[in-house]
Amino acid sequence: MINEYIEEVGKDIEEATKRALEIMNAVRDQVLIEIIDDKKEENEDPEVRIRVTPVDLRKRNAEEFINKIIESFKIKAEIVWEEKDDIPIMRLYGDEMGIIIGNKGKTLEALQILMSIIANKNSLVKGKIILDIEDYRKRKGKALEQLSETMAERAVETGEDVILEPMTASERKVIHNFLSKNNEVITMSTGEEPERRIVITPVRKYDK
Known part of the structure; x- marks a missing residue:
């Protein structure tokens, strides 16, 4: 899992950002950028130092996927997030949830696999993510x-x-x-x- 920041410098924030993104092989919405030093003193070349931290996009990606599934089944559900041992757990609650749990949880297992793939697809922070519906797994x-x-x-x-x-x-x-x-x-x-x-x-x- 990539979760540590890097620091980079440039004559302005655009240049420093470009360098950092190239090093991390990332795009802008995958990272958080903080300016930690903005040198603009006389007799010195301007220089900006930034800190770039990967953003965990797994929850956002997972919610987008699950919301599409919910809409396709024409049902309503509440999404609640928890964490256990640093693993994000998405819990769904609502009426008619049996249809997306499936016989012996087979539909839930299939959704779990698809959600994990999609959640990690464009996130620099990668790792396990769990889907539970109406506390079925519990x-x-x-x-x-x-x-x-x-x-x-x-x-x-x-x-x-x-x-x-x-x-x-x-x-x-x-x-x-x-x-x-x-x-x-x-x-x-x-x-x-x-x-x-x-x-x-x-x-x-x-x-x-």
Whole structure:
């Protein structure tokens, strides 16, 4: 992620800006420009020193994309931004949100991929950005944790592998992370998308 500023000088702000943008391979609306020194004293050549900082355009880009999606479905939604571990999270709230969540969250996952690509496209500051609709991911995450806990208990009790239903990469990640704290089982993903799934194996199976 590019997030540090650079400083550049020129005989005027236009020249200093041009130099900085060339160095950063950027255009004007991708950066914030501050004048930090404007030398106009007699007997000295005029000189302007500027500080140029990349602007994070991901939120703006993401909102433009999502607003077009909302309009195309002829529904109304409120956009609320949060941050967790420095990752921007866009949350949508409104009526009839099920249509853009889709069956088992498949539409949401597709929108997540497209939004991430578009959000990062012309932003110098790049990184992960998350879309959640009506707290679906929160609710789904808790349900997956409960499922993984139950299935881990079954694996430990029976001493046999428990194979879960196919899941998306983000769903599998929730289970892997949750069960990584359980020292009685190990997890692994197997198969090819879209049939990739998690296998929960009791540790004592390897002690036989």
